[in-house]
Amino acid sequence: MSQMLQIHDQLREMILSLDLGPGERLTERWLESRFEGSRTPIRAALVRLEGEELVRRDGRNWIVAPIDLGELEALAEFRIPLETTAVRLACARASAADIAGVEEMLDACQSGAPREEWHRVGTDFHVEIARLSGNPFIVKAIAGAMTRLSRARWLEVWTEPSREQAWREHRRILGFIKADDPEAAAREAADHITDTRDRLLRSLNEDRRGLRARGFAVIGLR
Amino acid sequence: MSQMLQIHDQLREMILSLDLGPGERLTERWLESRFEGSRTPIRAALVRLEGEELVRRDGRNWIVAPIDLGELEALAEFRIPLETTAVRLACARASAADIAGVEEMLDACQSGAPREEWHRVGTDFHVEIARLSGNPFIVKAIAGAMTRLSRARWLEVWTEPSREQAWREHRRILGFIKADDPEAAAREAADHITDTRDRLLRSLNEDRRGLRARGFAVIGLR
DNA sequence: CCGCATTGTTTGGGATACCAAATCGGGATA
DNA sequence: TATCCCGATTTGGTATCCCAAACAATGCGG
Incomplete structure (x- = not known):
């Protein structure tokens, strides 16, 4: 693989894992x-990451994209029509084998699993459901939305009960798809997105001060 | 403005206007x-355009992204839930002034206007409606979808009656938003997307041979 | 002691040099 | 004549170089 893609992936991972703080400055020289590479592949990786909005320009400088928690509502509003459409289409189009694949993914994440695992599966579930719709544009849009949500989700208290709740809701959505009940699946999906948003906002509101200190934009967080 | 952005914009324009054919190879040296610039800004522009999927890699080479006419159905399927949501939100949120702005845009494009003008307004209308929703994610998604549609729309016969039809439908959608009738606006928007898709597919089907010659992938075009 | 100008350093933007791999041609050979 | 092989050329990937602008530090003057 080209060096540029390696740098891109590593840097992406560092950003999404909060290894690099939101708003932190990145100099090409650093x-x-x-990464022990020259500036050429590094700059290509930065331009690419800029396209994914994980990195941004601040004047002439590069910075890790800040997190605007005010986006959380708009993001839910965006996801609801797409994901309800996705589950409806999934009912019509997904094969039993495809559905079983998603089921396995959920099963593989048990109570004792590490936090990173829950985080990843929680994201991938929505992308995989979108994939069941067979519509690549929906898949890409959902994947992008989940990427934007990703870092904020680390901050969620993500307590045991919260995990269990999300897991149950995922299970229910998949159940309705399996039972070929598109309207119930759509209702469940919409509720899940709303609930998750509320859980996230509630837990973030309890820690505004701490967030600001960690470089999160609390602007617009009601 | 930086040289890279100039190159990006010019190249983008050349691609969208079909000045560069779909599938055509682009060598960095050419x-x-x-553009009378060195490879550094050119490569940055290419990487950026790759993110917009207007340019793609073919092995080690760069090519102008081919047009897959088979995407047209998926694109409509993607747009319908988003645009119906957009018009519903627009009813609730758009100010009279914002709506008047879109109205002006439509009015500015009269019968005698050049083909390019109709093409541009036909795209911008949908993006501006999305903007009325106040949701930036919807705006970006619709803008991206319209960009992907853009080149195929040049191929539409785009006859006078076809233009008039689209213009009337746009007018009706905007009318329902102005009248604050979200459900009627949503129904009208969905119908418009379906109708446009069908018009496009019909006129493309009449010219499969010609399309293939011009580098369009007819694969999946039913 | 404070403020401002000047200068030295760092940064990103762009140009160029170099390399390895892929490609294309031409000629030798069966 | 058709085929295969080898070398010349072209390509993109990477490293490095130069430059102008931004920034910071420093020292001079008020």
Whole structure:
């Protein structure tokens, strides 16, 4: 694989895992030494990450994209029509084998699993459901939305009960798809998105001060 | 403005206007002489355009993204839930002034206007309606979808009656938003997307041979 | 002691140099 | 004549170089 893609993936991972703080400045020279490559592939990776909005320009400088928690509502509003459409289409189009694949993914994440695992599966579930719709544009849009949500989700208290709740809701959505009940699945999906948003906003509101200190934009967080 | 952005915009325009054919190979050296810049800004522009899926890699080479006419159905399927949501939100949120702005845009495009003008307004209308929703994610998704549609729309016969039809439908959608009738607006928007898709597919079907010659992938075009 | 100008350093933007791999041609050979 | 092989050429990937602008530090003047 080209060096540029390696750098892109590693840097992406560092950003999404909050290894690099939101708003943190990135100098090309620092990245140069960090990844032991020259500026050319590094700049290509940065331009690419800019397209994914994980990195942004601040004047002439590069910074890790800040998190605007005010986006959380708009993001839910965006996801609801897409994901309800996705589950309806999934009912009509997904094969039993495809559905079983998603089921396995959920089963593989048991109570004792590490936090990272829950985080990843919680994201991938929605993308895989979108994939069942067979519509690549829906898949990409949902994947992008989940990426934007990703970092905020680390901040969720993500307590045991919260995990269980999300897992149950995922299970129910998949159940309705399996039972070929598109309207119930759509209703469940919409409710799940709303509930998750509310859970997230509630837990974030309890820690505004701490968030600001960690570089999160609390602007617009009601 | 930076040289890279100039190159990006010019190249983008050349691609969308079909000045560069779909599937055509782009060598960095040719672009170098064409834009009288060195490879550094050119590569940055290419990476950026790759993110917009207007340019793609073919092995180690760069090519103008081919048009897959088979995407047209999926694109309509993607747009319907988003645009119906957009018009519903627009009813609730758009100010009279914002609506008047879109109205002006439509009025500015009269019968005698050049083909390019109709093409542009036909795209912008949908993006502006999305903007009335106040949801930036919807705006970006619709803008991306319209960009993907853009080149195929040049191929539409785009006859006078076809233009008039689309213009009337746009007018009706906007009318329902103005009248604050979200459900009627949503129904009208969905019908418009379906109708447009059908018009496009019908006129493309009449010219499969010609399309293939011009580098369009007819695969999946039913 | 404070403020401003000047200068030295760092940064990103762009140009160029170099390399390895892929491609294309031409000629030798069966 | 058809085929295969080898070398010349072209390509994109990477490293490095130069430059102008931004920034910071420093020292001079009020």
